[in-house]
Amino acid sequence: MRLGILLGQRRNGPGRPLHWTDIAAYVYLALGVMLMFGPVLWLVLSSFKTESALLEFPPSLLPFAQVEVTVPGQPQKLPLFRTTLPDGSVRELAQVRRIGLVAQMVDPADPSKQYRVAIDKREPVRRVALATENYSEPLQRFAFLRFLFNSVFVTVVATLITLLINSMAAYGLAVYQFPGKQAATLAVIGTLMIPMTIILVPVYLVVTELGLANSLWAVILPGAATPTGVFLLRQYMLTLPKDLIEAARMDKASEWQIYWRIVMPLTLPALAVLAIFSIMWRWNEFLWPLAVLTKTEVYTLQIALNAFQGELQTQWHYLLAMTVVTLIPVALVFVFLQRFIATGIGSTGMK
């Protein structure tokens, strides 16, 4: 419905012929969608390919698998090939066995007739098939639920803590006047310029010193206060009318009540934005958990995925499938919360 409205937009109003700028806009948008969504689509399609299909060159877009047929008199299913016979006719034959450059084939319709065919004279018959075992096998073998729980726990708890302490810091920096306020704000923003890799070792030492290594709190706590979050919320709180806070003061509200009952509800759009960011950061976080989590039972999904990637070989079919599973929760969060980003400007009921 909404998409219909969107696609019905015209430069000259609905129902008018397309202006060239409309076409240009759609082409541009389509290109954007392709750039953004193409890799994800390829990931999803590839996650359904069998291990051997993944290694094929040139790669195919859709997951294909060779058709196998049951032939009477043969104990196993036989792969089907489209074969060019010496007389020039083309038939679909099942391969019984292959010896060197020659394959022994059988006609599934008439198992008594056997053919000997050079292997370059035949092509596998393939059709689209989903290798669902890519999903089912690791989900059974691998402590997926454990990792999922760890990831969800880290994401939810860390996001709640982030929202709480960031909003408190932002409230202080936005509402109060105190000496050094400017300096404090600058210091918070300044930490944006320090990359994680630089403080990785010192923070690691602190965390181990506190006995937090190999616990999920080691992942949650160090990153709970984010300068981005404080800055985002502070900027939003600055736009709230000062009158509201003063009105609350006149209404005998304590500072905590002003924060919790007036400012927090009105900052909801910005909090939603920060929540979305925080959920994505936490869900996708890799380097820091990799450093502090070394026991399998505390692995988050991202670290667990890394386990499919060995030193010598990578189980691409599992890795891709589990990557898709890992993507689903964040994608859902985004779908449901993204409207808050758009409705950022809260109506304040003021003139």
Add this chain to the structure above:
Amino acid sequence: MAELKLTGARKSFANIDVLHGIDLAVKDGEFVVFVGPSGCGKSTLLRVIAGLENVTSGEVLIDGERVTHLPASERGLAMVFQSYALYPHMSVAKNMAFALENMGLKPAEIQARVARAAAMLRLTDYLDRKPKALSGGQRQRVAIGRAIVRDPKIFLFDEPLSNLDAELRVATRKELAALHAKLGGTMIYVTHDQVEAMTLADRIVVLNAGRIEQVGTPLELYNRPSNAFVAGFIGSPRMNFLPAVVTSDDGTLRLTVGERELELPRTASGLVAGARVTLGIRPEHIDVASDTGMLGATVDLVEQLGGEAFIYASAPGLPQITLRQDGQSQFHRGDAIAIRFAADHLHIFDATTGAALARP
């Protein structure tokens, strides 16, 4: 219900003095209006009383108790903001109940108080609405309701009517006057609109540049302004100010205005010949004379309002003079008229200090 007293209240922001020592006493149950041009410090004065700003020096006393350093939440006052400052995420009922919840009242008591205030302000049907679903006038009533439920010591109003359209402003003004009559609370009201001040106030405080120019009942200020600023600020259209010189004619002091001489008002005192003064006369105290009159003038513009008419006329050597006629004027642009000042209503102000030298 309470009395308020300010002694030597000063306020400066950085190096800028906004209030220069305000001394003021407001009696219990009194409706006092602070009026003055924008930037005169009237809002700051109200915020100092509210506790939203601290005084730089001086004292604020409520009921004889020193509250100078008490925060706003502990002074027991209620304020209606110019922007109404309704909590946008709360319903009307919640808006009104918020302060009561903070006071720790029982839910039944809160509900009763909200219901009573809502009935008084005709908001009963809107209690579940959010502020954004209300009209300007309704929001304004919610803001007042939020103050009423508190049963505060003093009501403070910061230009509460300036966001309403003209018609609603008149209606709400009358409601406020009725409300004061009913509640009888001490109310302090800030406005830049002298009509609101005149109609609502028991006493008006005229402020200018951080100082009190005059305190008095509306008619005192209108009839006997103590200086040219008050005279010009109170009354609409504003008083005419004409430059004049005191002249001596055989030992009798007279006043020369433009090309004409006038007799000095009886009340004038302390004038000497040669003194430069400002003659003040309100538009309603100038007549168009049928005879040659006192001053000849030419009509520049006539504003016909139906029930009354304003004539803007210019006389040689004088600034434009505004005069008011009852009913409808028969004059037109360019007509020559003769005008006469009502001798009983002449004001004389010092040309430099603006202090009143003679008032009716």
